[in-house]
Amino acid sequence: MPTLALERHTEHLPVVAAMKANVFRATGVFGLEEKPIPHAGFGEAVIRVNYTTICGTDIHIIKGEYPVAPGLTIGHECTGVIHEIGPGVTGYHIGQRVIVGAITPCGQCEPCLEGHLSQCGGALGGWRFGNTIDGVQAEYVLVPHAQANLAPIPDAVSDKDVLLLTDIASTGFSAAESGHIRLGDTVAVFAQGPIGLCATLGAKLMGASQIIAVDPDPFRLSISSRFGATSVMIPGSHVVPEIRELTDGRGVDVAIEALGTQETFENALRVVKPGGTLSSVGVYSGHLKVPIDAFGAGLSDVNIITTLCPGGKERMRRLMRLVETKRIDLAPLLTHTFSLDHIAEAYRLFANRDDKVLKILIKVGTN
Amino acid sequence: MPTLALERHTEHLPVVAAMKANVFRATGVFGLEEKPIPHAGFGEAVIRVNYTTICGTDIHIIKGEYPVAPGLTIGHECTGVIHEIGPGVTGYHIGQRVIVGAITPCGQCEPCLEGHLSQCGGALGGWRFGNTIDGVQAEYVLVPHAQANLAPIPDAVSDKDVLLLTDIASTGFSAAESGHIRLGDTVAVFAQGPIGLCATLGAKLMGASQIIAVDPDPFRLSISSRFGATSVMIPGSHVVPEIRELTDGRGVDVAIEALGTQETFENALRVVKPGGTLSSVGVYSGHLKVPIDAFGAGLSDVNIITTLCPGGKERMRRLMRLVETKRIDLAPLLTHTFSLDHIAEAYRLFANRDDKVLKILIKVGTN
Amino acid sequence: MPTLALERHTEHLPVVAAMKANVFRATGVFGLEEKPIPHAGFGEAVIRVNYTTICGTDIHIIKGEYPVAPGLTIGHECTGVIHEIGPGVTGYHIGQRVIVGAITPCGQCEPCLEGHLSQCGGALGGWRFGNTIDGVQAEYVLVPHAQANLAPIPDAVSDKDVLLLTDIASTGFSAAESGHIRLGDTVAVFAQGPIGLCATLGAKLMGASQIIAVDPDPFRLSISSRFGATSVMIPGSHVVPEIRELTDGRGVDVAIEALGTQETFENALRVVKPGGTLSSVGVYSGHLKVPIDAFGAGLSDVNIITTLCPGGKERMRRLMRLVETKRIDLAPLLTHTFSLDHIAEAYRLFANRDDKVLKILIKVGTN
């Protein structure tokens, strides 16, 4: 009987509920589509997204500069509530507010077990959202390795307060951490986009004394000063000699590269002291040249350290503590707000760097 | 002719100019005496002292609890101006304002060359002033290994601003540094004397989130809060369970011991998480017991790190940068001022912890 | 019909196959019992055990000195083949030869994600086998968190070659690693039981120059020399002055405590140089006293580092590489062989330290 058959059908196959997702189709082609709400398999969870945002990397993807599979949902920064918990995931409950880092390590492969969480399973392997699996610019998102990645948001803080910890703050801070900034160190940060600004803040948090921020955008430099920069300057040939002068000829202890261009990399190398560290979080393309003179012919004990955004729930918990204890306030970075329905407009604004945009809060659902 | 002879005599033997110095004579016996102004031999310099202060260690010396040779000038914290530069010391000029760390490493022995500057030449060997050579509570002081220890004070900062860097700030900060505090870490600091307060400040400077300060003195705890403590508590049996609760049962990432008693050490061990660090800067006497349960029977991956005040001119320079860039202000610690002539009175006040005393500024000379 | 019912029963409930296991019953009471062969749930695997061995900790358990639940299978060191793979575990196949470390971290909790794998989920939490879950002195064993813990044995090496990596070599080596031994460092190792011997070997592997091994047993000291000790000595009041003399008065860079007694700990502290490291892997009981003089009153920049056996498949893989490339050969430690059926006899021999026993190979099954 048809009716019975239908009933049996609904018993065995779940009704496929639909959700909106921002999907990459082809170079320059993306937008909201309907996709089925995902289900949580073993070790997974599904999050109902509250907030997401747009990253510079998303722009590269849209422009076809970073290849992802057509049909993939974009985005890797979100807050939300737990909607479904798969088997094998314990200690969480439905409805719990959480963030999930942009990088979602499994915790159980060889790279993870030796502490290279971002290189989970292989080079850059910890970056899954919007890269190798559906991302978070959607109403729901499937979280892989949920046990290692669901980070409950403390009651005292709002989703908006912690959204930016998932990528740019974790990345920017890691630039300072990988530089092993010591109390009283002098630091130069090249580029003051959202990540560079967080690197500036990270340098301050770690106890740097002098922090020199370099960026062509006066608005961004004004945030740099709020975030801890003691000197700001626009790029140009004056930068290297000026930083040398500001540091009494010593050079900086740590130079942070937060953009990924030849110029910023090279200037970072030229201002770092012998024995110092160039901490790089920029994304490079093409070829990168190392000027041998600035590199001391390889004999100046300079280290070049690269870091991909650290993820995992312990990282997220620790950074949320900084928000909870009011050590950091990332609100100045959230310059605009859009709903998910208007995300295309948000992309346009963000890609064009209009209206002093830094990061855009994308509201999803009715929260 | 006698006159001629006398003249020749004065040509060859310097007139021994006299200065005032605070000298240890015997247990309980100390005070200002006249001593000859020292002369700088090879690798040495003489400093005319501007300011000095009294340390808890000086009290131990006066009380006979820490043995030093009778006749020794006491004190290891000072600012001053260069009065004489010995042969082999370059890059300085007479009249230059400097600080010299309490610890004066030679930089050239085996321990120094492998980075253990405080253990210069042997255990605790870097601590010379007021311990193995004449100290700084005097109008002039001979600085050994001057090339490694004279740290020019930047024009923009006053002597008073940097005086406390020579010992208590360097020590207190090192408690945080040796604990390898990470961004967002939770820290408990046991005892909030001047060094403990600087440890609290150091923890904040390094990016700790939650900082729990423990001390019986409400005034000191009020300074703790100004210096970065997010919770303060008085000692007692409630401390361990309360800190466990404040950290959601995890324990603290880093526990700092800044006093040197069985109780503070033991509590520090009881609140540190598995895998965490107990960073100790207290000075212990008698026997110290390690409760095996709190020590995880030796299996909880806990580290106990001890640190003697880091010295040397590079350390001093780096810390002065924090003052110059206004990252730190140690003024709240200088609660009282005396002249050198009244130093005995200052000792009495400091030893009795009267009048909410923390550190006493001792003015020397006419500056 | 009964027959039909029985058939259906066998369809739905698996036949509970039995295996032999060495079970703790009460203080002094233990022995082989029949237990059901375990089944692999989510994230788990079952190993058919080839070889196991007895650890000093097992003796403590049998004697009631370390409390475990009656009925628990003892043992935490084994090699075997994969018998069953639970859902969610990928990249392995039935019949694959593997070792599993004594410590089986989940890789996904907060301590694991920050690198404290042995403190998985809480203090000492990574130690599950024979402590909080059934151990490996059995024909089969259920492996928790299998994805993080199954370490395939390279074809070129035998089970016997790698069995001791699961605990004593990983622990002994970690004593050297946690001590951060540098090329040319001087090391003293107190106690030369299996773990101490591996610490001696670890010190050699890391490039120590002088390695001084201390133990009362001449046979063990003969193995010490084979494993890299450049000097051996029996305990006594001569130990501290002799080590001081051997190091030209400097003290050792790293002192390793591999027993867990007051005497060995104290001697380790007394011979370590200022700025040096006491690396402890002993298991302590009662109270431990820190003699203040040997501790430099807390001011000698000495670090006391404790380490619980590192586990996880990446650790096991890396150590197996040392066997595969013939950098290490642990065969001298396997002094005796018994079958599982005679494990009680093996315990007696091991507990009494008869017949120059170091470690006993327990053969399980027919391999």
Added chain:
Amino acid sequence: MPTLALERHTEHLPVVAAMKANVFRATGVFGLEEKPIPHAGFGEAVIRVNYTTICGTDIHIIKGEYPVAPGLTIGHECTGVIHEIGPGVTGYHIGQRVIVGAITPCGQCEPCLEGHLSQCGGALGGWRFGNTIDGVQAEYVLVPHAQANLAPIPDAVSDKDVLLLTDIASTGFSAAESGHIRLGDTVAVFAQGPIGLCATLGAKLMGASQIIAVDPDPFRLSISSRFGATSVMIPGSHVVPEIRELTDGRGVDVAIEALGTQETFENALRVVKPGGTLSSVGVYSGHLKVPIDAFGAGLSDVNIITTLCPGGKERMRRLMRLVETKRIDLAPLLTHTFSLDHIAEAYRLFANRDDKVLKILIKVGTN
């Protein structure tokens, strides 16, 4: 009277004794000349040289590829006996056998005090001998900062045993040390000249398992195998895929660059695993290109660490301990012997890499 005057003159000015020294005059022009034996000023010492050797850097100097002042004595590796001790240098005696590292840090400047001994006083500043002051290819040499640099040779070892510690062993080992090689790590070493061979030996000393050595010279590769390489290969396009295969696709934990060419640097980068370290001790010229794909676009957590030969007497002492305890034997590297009088011939042989030359022992004086 003239005669009297002359006599008085000789009383006050020392008779200038002469010595032979190998002097750089102009590109391609160098050779033995007479120079006055130097005298030790404050903090200095004079060494009568027993043995010296020729370094690849000396060839660069002779060829005009590395600029030094005409008239400078070449060379930076020597053993000798103390001939004169300047004021302020203590703890040594005339006639004492010593080595002095190629790098002679002062120990007292800011870079030295923070541990960057090779960058003493500024970039590459620790390298003085044969660079900024007269070098050691002479009968006598003036040692600056003698207190920090005279390292007594233990009685049990000969000059020849320790000569190569002054530069190539210290440098080669530092390549392994800066790579933070862990027990069981996989290492690839690019180029097996004397420094590369010492890097191979250093990797073995630190406990690497698999060590892959790459060089076009079969003789050098035969030494590589003696020094610890588990695989050797000649350069070519096969190198990267072969190393990937040897490491089961993982890449090496640490890649060492010991030559300073684009090819070796690039191959090192291509074989290092995500999260791994490229440890570079090569001397580069021109421009160095970083291929972005091999660099993971800056996101693969790879670190590029550069190290200049560590010096100072503590370093030398520690390395000599390895010789004394027979952990290392560098004799295979000393392939030829010449007297100082025939140093020009030695240069020719060394520059042409004739006769399987690795390092040449230059005998000075009658020892």
